[in-house]
Amino acid sequence: MINAFLNLPRFYKRMISVASDVVVLTLALWVSFGLRFVEFWVPSLEHVMVFSATVVTTVVIFGRMGLYRAVVRFLNDRAFMTIVGCVIASALALVVYGYFFQVQVPRTVPVVYGALAFIFVAGSRMGVRLLVQAPAQRNKIRVAIVGTGDTGRQLASALSHGTEYRPVLFITANSANHRSTINGIPVFDIRHVQKGVARYDVSRVLLALDEDALGDRREILEKLEPVNVPVQTVPSVSELVSGKARINDIRDLEIEDLLGREPVRPDPQLVEATLKGKSVMVTGAGGSIGSELxxxxxxxxxxxxxxxxxxxxxxxxxxxxxxxxxxxxNYGVELHPILGSVTHRRRCEAVMKAFDINIVYHAAAYKHVPLVEHNIIEGVQNNVFGTWHTAEAAIAAGVERFVLVSTDKAVRPTNVMGASKRLAELVLQGLAGRQNGTVFSMVRFGNVLGSSGSVVPLFRDQIRDGGPVTVTHQDIIRYFMTIPEASQLVLQAGAMGQGGEVFVLDMGEPVKIADLARKMIRLMGLTEKTEENPAGDIEITYTGLRPGEKLFEELLIGDNPQGTSHPRVMMAREVSLQWEEVSKLLDRLALASQNFDCERILELIHSAPTGYTPNGDVADLVWCHRIKTVGGTREGDDGKIRVIY
Structure with missing residues (x-):
């Protein structure tokens, strides 16, 4: 029957609404007079005329105010306020028509009539809305909303009118609100979250904290981990304001929530003074770090x-x-997309001169450890020579500042990727000492959550696929940052650099990768499968360290970092080389690269002050394959005989 009513043409629905209002308004008039006269009251002809005029006038007012155009199932607070205004106008009409038809209207009657008319008109619509929505509400996914602020209430309202989720519980960190209700939805303290989730049969938890409540976020997530239902989040206020997302766009937890510490904030005034009105170039602009920069x-x-x-x-x-x-x-910034490789010096120089570049942020690099280990020559060409050629182009073009995006893997590296980034740092330190026209600085940070190659999206995909989650070693730990945080640090360091500095971030305690995997499993509503819990959902397996990988990463080579104007940014005191020594090293690396001599490249990297200590043999795929199938020897410039191809 309800479906038959919903499928009626719009005209017939409006006629039913009008007929309903005529009946309930007439009833309200009769009851209001009957209550005044106590005994069973039969209206006179004059009263019937007053009733008819009042009802017709009220229906016309309802129509003019758009009440019959409103879709009953989506009525909101504004519609009910419209009904209040219309009912007041109807009560006034009753007084006017009573005077016009010379019918006595006691003073209490318009008041009683107005109250009854609102109850009947609004109640009939509310009843229809409940009848229409009840079947759909039963089929919705029952969710709990963490946060009772503006974001949480807006989310509850949006989901209530949606077709997929039904908010049945609010969760708050404010114990004073425990056992209260918001819009008819009960509120539970976070300490009783498991009891609330079980009582209301919650299928997932949605994180909807206001921005000023971010300090409670870590503590709330820790208490949500044992609940064993998926925890998801809603867009931030900035995304809502910019139009990038809607309040009911439910998605997996932000990777920032997995970081376990407060993000490092830059000094906006210093960064703004460095960038505003300048001509800026970002290499590797399409990558995860470059794009966020x-x-x-x-x-x-x-x-x-x-x-x-x-x-x-x-x-x-x-x-x-x-x-x-x-x-x-409305930033008014000129945008120029340029295709090119950082290994082409003349291309870089031509671009910098053409656009009169003031600042270069060099984010272009090969950074995936196993891939660079398997492609040594390309890794060195891109990371070392690409940095050198781009830096030389910057000097030739008169660039004011050049900032290198480096990595914690450059510290005592066990892999070619980290060693190549340390060589890139040495190149810039040498160039900083050779000239003073361009200010060179470098910034080092740990693994970036959510970047290409990050473990977070990998773990998330593995969990969705039913596992197992693969971790290389049970004791492996890493420093982590978010992409926006890393990018802001690069901008901060670029603004502070005076020439040749290596900036590092105080990133707090490192994160154990296995613990990160377990946290993600629990927050996605699943359990870890272990020997103690064979019925668990997702198993964690350990695959062994990959070529060039080490258990612990460091941010400093030396143990005496120097402070800066930013409380969480330090300046490393690292070994550097004069440009003459760097130039000779680059010449030897170039010759070895031209000869496709991976072994010689690794020897040169090891002999330089990079701290490179490989934890395995040469892993370059082409090199190893050629040695097996072709082979060959030659005498190198150091007098040693080695295999080449």
Missing amino acids: CRQILRHKPKRLVLFEQSEYGLYAIERELKSSNIVG
Whole structure:
């Protein structure tokens, strides 16, 4: 029957509403007079005329106020306020028509009539809405909302009108609100979350904390881990304001929630003074770090932003995003997408001169440890020679500042990727001593959550696929940052650099990768499968360290870091080389690369002050295959006989 009513043409639904209002308004008039006269009251002809005129006038007012155009199942507070106004007008009409038809209308009757008319009119609509929504509500996923602030209440309202989720419980960190209700939804203290989730049969928990409540986020997540239901989140206020997302866009927990510490905040005034009105170039602009750098830089309103990228699709994607942000934010920044490789010095120099670049952020690099280990020559070409050629181009183009995005793997590296980044640091330190026209600085940070190659999206995919989650070693630990945090640090270091410094971040305690995997399993509503819990959902397996991988990463080579103007940014005191020594090293590396001599490259890296100590043999795939199938020897420039191809 309900479905038959819902499928009626709109005209018939309106006629039913009008007929319903005529009946309930007439009933309200009769009851209001009957209550006044106590005994059973029969209206006179004059009273019938007053009733008819009042009801017709009220229906016309309802129509003019749009009440019959409103969809009953989506009525909101504004619609009920409209009913209040219409009912007041109807009560006044009753007084006017009583005077016009010379019918006595006692003073209490309009008041009683107004109250009854609101109850009958609003109640009939509320009843229809409940009847219509009841079947759909039963089929919705029952959710609990963490947060009773504006974000939580807006989410509850949006979900109530949606088709997928039904909010049945609020969870709050404020114990004073325990056992209260918000819009008819009960509120439970976070300490009683398991009891509330069980009582209301909650299928998932949605995190909807206001921005000023971020300090409670870690503690709340720790208490949600044992609940054994998926924990998800809603977009931030900035995403809602910019139009990138809606309040009911439910998604997995933000990777920042897994970090376990407060993000490091930059000094906005210092960064703004460095970037505003300047011409800025970002190499590797389509990568995870490079693209976030571009987003952050755009907000500081440089004169122009040059996106330098080797990947055509990566460049297309970031340019399209930044164009949209530029228009929405009214930043007025010139955007120039440029295809090119950092290994082509003349291309880099031509671009920097053409756009009169003031600042270069060099984020282009190969950073995946096993892949670089298997492709040694390309890793060195891109990470070492790419940095050198881009830096030389910056000097030739008169660039004011050049900032290298480095890594914690550059400290006492056991892999080619880390060693190549340490060599890149040595190159810039040598160039900083050779000239003083361009200020070179470097910034080191740990693993970036959510970047390409990060363990977080990998673990998430493995959990969704039913496991197992693969961890290389049960004791492996890493420092972690978020992409925005890493990018802000790069901008901060670039603003503080005076020439040749290596900046590092005080990142707090490192994170144990196995613990991170367990945290993700629990927050996705699953349990770990172990010998003690064979009925668990997801198993964690240990695959062994990969080529070039080590258990612990460091941020400093020396033990005496120097403080800076930022409380969480330090300046490392590292060994450096004069440019003459760096130049000779680069010449030898270039010769070894031209000869495709991976073994010689590793020897040169080891002999340089990089701290490189490989934990295995040469793993370059082409090198190893050629040795097996072709082989060959030659005498190197150090007098040693070695295999080549």
